[in-house]
Amino acid sequence: MQGAIYPSLKDRTVLVTGGGSGIGEAIVRRFVDQGARVGFIDIDAKASRQLVESLASASVHFEHADLRDIAALRRAVAGVREAFGPITILINNAARDDRHAIEDVTPEFWDERIAVNLKHQFFAAQAVAPDMRQAGGGAIVNMGSVSWVVGQGNMPCYTTAKSAVQGLTRALARDLGPNNIRVNSVLPGWIMTQRQLDNWLTPEGEAELMQRQCIKRKLMPDDIARIVLFFAADDSGACTNQNYIADGGWV
Template structure:
């Protein structure tokens, strides 16, 4: 893979990433740090989060956070923004795609899955908006999923939440645009992470590649490359839409 693009506008930007300790999230943290951004990230995986922050150095800050506790989000985000000295970019990445059947879903499980995969994106954005306005504008990058576009099995609640994120993105883009805040959604395909590998056999992975237009497996760095563009000033007229990085999976 090439070294990738460099975005001068991201140097010195204050970036907050949710779910940044492992997988795609860790790829995002590393990519923004490599651009010279000041990065804060949250995750429930404390050991992995602290190890990543230590690896990347003093420009990166980690804080353990349970995003389902939305009442605590303003204080958590406020504390990290204070460390960063302001906020220019929020990346709403955190999610969990545990499998489930329709018959297994209870009201409590419904509420839990919406809390894990949808609710915190709104409240993180709500808490971030005053800081973005204070900075003169910025970008919110939400994470959707290819899964609901394909109608994959045993993911009905995850796919419901991810579909809602695209609607939320369009609404927020309209409401926040005059404040120079852009809101977009990244729709990843099947990204090769340790978590995803637990769901797929080698034969299953081969089926995914066969359904793609391109050979090869999508890596966290491929997704991060799109996030960097959407957060940068080069994307100053991109808002209210979803952008796919799925190798043409159909």
């Protein structure tokens, strides 16, 4: 279904982390539809190459990297820049919401969860900020989660990392604002990606969600992608330092 068209996104170079599937895939597809040049990074090479083949567009480019490895992240950013030119839109989407019990968390697991859900967001922003300064501005959208807002259990490392995205967003917005670089975060609710359907959604969970959400339907990846487009486009030029909840009224 066609959504809004944002002329300011046409021919812009966009970087999406975790763009090979789920919400990230929907974001990549939507930016391509806007006429942007889209580079995305993902650890899942098979899914990512399938996405590129399905789009059959010269304006999409995939870089394979494990974002927990900051050197690999920096190389991937350079690869996108080499393919499409300076990056002026960054969507920090990559994350993993694996469930885990408090007693099972080791120091190594803690560090790995922070790396996969938070650390790379800062270093991706650091890597593209010079491009944005040179271009006279840019937009960064960090993906948060309502899981920490609602106090969801059974994944303390994930919810800790996602709560920190709000602080990171506000810090980057303050420091990069003088360069006309806007930084916002989007906090999705329970979005029905294939991963969620395969691993976490149960009839009981769906019933509880429908009871708690104001909007009585499942939220899909494209619901979030459309919001991300707005915060990336010049239409949201007055918006920065914000954390926008998109959860169907769950919170």
